[in-house]
Amino acid sequence: MERNKVLALKEGDYRVFNDVFEAYWNKVYIYLVKKTKNSEVAKDLTQLVFIKLWKYRQTLSDQIGLNEQIFRKTKQIFIDWLRQELRNRNHIMAVDNLPQAGAILANEENLETKRDIYIALQTLPPKRKQIFELKHIHGYSYKEIAAALKISVKTVDNQLTKANLQLRKLLQMSVFTAIGIDIINNVA
Incomplete structure (x- = not known):
């Protein structure tokens, strides 16, 4: 059959x-x-x-x-x-060393990148930003975040997924804008 x-x-x-x-x-x-x-x-x-x-x-x-x-x-x-999730998280893990208030770096390119990331983080809704920072800046596990914020682990996962997508879109736009400006400057 x-x-x-x-x-x-x-x-x-x-x-x-x-x-x-x-x-x-x-x-x-x-x-x-x-x-x-x-x-x-x-x-x-x-x-x-x-x-x-x-x-x-x-x-x-x-x-x-x-x-x-x-x-x-x-x-x-x-x-x-x-x-794919691992690649996405590894990409976001590069954000882990992000300064809380945007500390100044010697390298101008790194400063721009860090600034773009800092600005992108500020666009997250407050709770999503808090969850993102607890995970990626402070290193808390999903369970620890859920317990601290009195929410479910699933909510933590959903919010981190949404934060990653939102940040990725904003940062990609920032990269494309920077490339476009660079091309225009080199042509002019």
Whole structure:
């Protein structure tokens, strides 16, 4: 029976895909919620699992159970997400040495970068900024932050994710603006 589903999927049968989606969506979602501790991220990753299942249906094996193949894809997508999160956090970790009030550095480029980061941090909502500073400047764990602020660990994670996204967007705009100004100055 499963072999027939795999073969039908490989041939592009939408009805079988819909049946598989209905049968496995909740299992994949619950697995990813447990792993990510974030329901929104889990929804996005679950959707990605089924997108990739359909997109790469030709690579499915009729020798391996569908459940196993779906969870292999799920685990790979989760690992990819973890790698991306690690890259994002490592990028933000460079902010860890950020001075509280913008101490002056000898190197002018570093001063501009630190200023841009400091300004970007000031745009965060107060609670989000506090959570970000507790994590990335003071080194508190998610649990320690949650306990200190009397909020859930999930709230800490959500706020840090939002802070990272917001800061990344602002800092990218700052970099592109600086590059544009540099190009204009060199042309003129």
